[in-house]
Amino acid sequence: MDPFYPLQLLANWITYNVLGLSATSKLGASLDFFLFDVPKVLILLAVVIFFVAVIRSFFPPEKTKKLLSHSRLYGGNIAAALLGIVTPFCSCSAVPLFIGFVESGVPLGVTFSFLVASPMINEVAVILLLGLFGWQIAALYVVSGLLIAITSGIIIGKLGLESWVEDYVYEIRMGEAGKLPEQTWRERLAYALGYVKEIVGKVWPYVVVGIGIGAVMHGYVPNDFLVKYAGPGNPLAVPLAVLIGVPLYSNAAGVVPIVGVLIAKGVSVGTALAFMMAVVGLSLPEAIILRKVLKPKLIALYFGINAVGIVAIGYLFNLVIPLAR
Amino acid sequence: MVIKVLGSGCANCQKLEALAAKVVSDLGLDADVVKVTDIGQIMAYGVMSTPALVIDEELKVAGRVPTYDEVVALLQRSAH
Incomplete structure (x- = not known):
C-alpha cells in the first residue's frame, strides 16, 4: 500500500467535504493536488535528508581526496563521479575542495568529474523521482548524470587545461590535517538532524512554489496541451528546455514536482529530465564561486560541455522512451 | 587559548563563529575567537570543507557546525 494514502484521504476530505469543491472542477483538482503533494514531498524530504546526512558523515572530502589522489584517467573519472554523489559538498566549500584536490595530485579531469557529479546528481532529486515516478526514471537520472560527469571530466583531462x-x-x-577525531554516532545523528532542519528550512518555499505551479498546471492546463510545443514532434524542445533551465536556479525539491506535471501534460521524458538537470546542475551562483579558482574560459568550457551533455541525454531518452505513460 | 574559525564567510561559518563566542562567554574562558578567511591560511590546516574549528592550532572539526554541547566538551578538554 502507498504509505502516503492517508494524506490523500486528508487532502480529499479538505477539498471536497470541508470546502465543498467539485471533484471535476479545475480549482478542486488543483487544490487537492497541492494539499496532497506539499506534505508528502516535505515528509519524503526530511526522511531522506536525514539518512543521506548520516551516510555522508562517513565520506568527508578529506577522505575522498585521499582516495582520488594519483588516480588515472577513466578509472579515476568513474570513481570521482561516484564519490561526487556521496561527498557532502556545499557551494561555499567549492574553493577549498578544488584547491585541495589539485594540490594533492588529483588530475584536473578527475577533479572535474567530481565537480560535475556533485551538484548534478542531487540525492534529493533522486529520492523525489523515486517517490513520485518510480525507480526507472530515478535510475535514468543517476546513470545520465554519471555519464555526463565522467565524459566531461575525461574531455577536460585530455585537453590538458592546467x-x-x-x-x-x-x-x-x-598543511597536514592531523587526525580528526572519528565522529561518534551521537554526533553523526546530531549532525543529520541539524542538516534536516537547515535544508528543509531553506527549501520549503521552493517546494511550496514548485508544487503550486504544478498544481495550477495540473488543474487548468489540458492534458496533452504541451505535446504541441515540447512533445516528440518538436526536435528543438530539448535544447530549448536546457536554455530555459540554466538561468533558473532552484532547488531540486522545487523542480521535481514541476517535472512530474510537465511529463503528465505531454512533455517527453527526456526533455523534462534535461530541463531538470539544467536547473539543478548548472547554476550561476556556482559559476561565480568557481571563478575564484578557474579562469573564465575554463568556466565557459565547463558549462558548455555540461549543457551539451544534458542536451544529448535529453535526446537519448526521447529516443528510448517514446512517451512514458 | 586561541580559537580559530576557518571559513570564507558562508552562513554556516558565521553560525560557528557565533557559537564559539557564546560558549567562550558562557564558560567564562579566557580565549580569543579569531576568524580566518584567507584561503591559503585555511588550506594550511589541511581543511577542505568549511566551516572548521581550530583550538590552539589543533584542528577539531571540519565541514560541519558542531552542536553547542560538542563545542563545550572540546573547549573544556583543551582548557586543562
Whole structure:
C-alpha cells in the first residue's frame, strides 16, 4: 500500500467535504493536488535528508581526496563521479575542495568529474523521482548524470587545461590535517538532524512554489496541451528546455514536482529530465564561486560541455522512451 | 587559548563563529575567537570543507557546525 494514502484521504476530505469543491472542477483538482503533494514531498524530504546526512558523515572530502589522489584517467573519472554523489559538498566549500584536490595530485579531469557529479546528481532529486515516478526514471537520472560527469571530466583531462586554472592555486601548500577525531554516532545523528532542519528550512518555499505551479498546471492546463510545443514532434524542445533551465536556479525539491506535471501534460521524458538537470546542475551562483579558482574560459568550457551533455541525454531518452505513460 | 574559525564567510561559518563566542562567554574562558578567511591560511590546516574549528592550532572539526554541547566538551578538554 502507498504509505502516503492517508494524506490523500486528508487532502480529499479538505477539498471536497470541508470546502465543498467539485471533484471535476479545475480549482478542486488543483487544490487537492497541492494539499496532497506539499506534505508528502516535505515528509519524503526530511526522511531522506536525514539518512543521506548520516551516510555522508562517513565520506568527508578529506577522505575522498585521499582516495582520488594519483588516480588515472577513466578509472579515476568513474570513481570521482561516484564519490561526487556521496561527498557532502556545499557551494561555499567549492574553493577549498578544488584547491585541495589539485594540490594533492588529483588530475584536473578527475577533479572535474567530481565537480560535475556533485551538484548534478542531487540525492534529493533522486529520492523525489523515486517517490513520485518510480525507480526507472530515478535510475535514468543517476546513470545520465554519471555519464555526463565522467565524459566531461575525461574531455577536460585530455585537453590538458592546467593553465586555465588560476595560477595562485598551484602556489598554495596544504598543511597536514592531523587526525580528526572519528565522529561518534551521537554526533553523526546530531549532525543529520541539524542538516534536516537547515535544508528543509531553506527549501520549503521552493517546494511550496514548485508544487503550486504544478498544481495550477495540473488543474487548468489540458492534458496533452504541451505535446504541441515540447512533445516528440518538436526536435528543438530539448535544447530549448536546457536554455530555459540554466538561468533558473532552484532547488531540486522545487523542480521535481514541476517535472512530474510537465511529463503528465505531454512533455517527453527526456526533455523534462534535461530541463531538470539544467536547473539543478548548472547554476550561476556556482559559476561565480568557481571563478575564484578557474579562469573564465575554463568556466565557459565547463558549462558548455555540461549543457551539451544534458542536451544529448535529453535526446537519448526521447529516443528510448517514446512517451512514458 | 586561541580559537580559530576557518571559513570564507558562508552562513554556516558565521553560525560557528557565533557559537564559539557564546560558549567562550558562557564558560567564562579566557580565549580569543579569531576568524580566518584567507584561503591559503585555511588550506594550511589541511581543511577542505568549511566551516572548521581550530583550538590552539589543533584542528577539531571540519565541514560541519558542531552542536553547542560538542563545542563545550572540546573547549573544556583543551582548557586543562
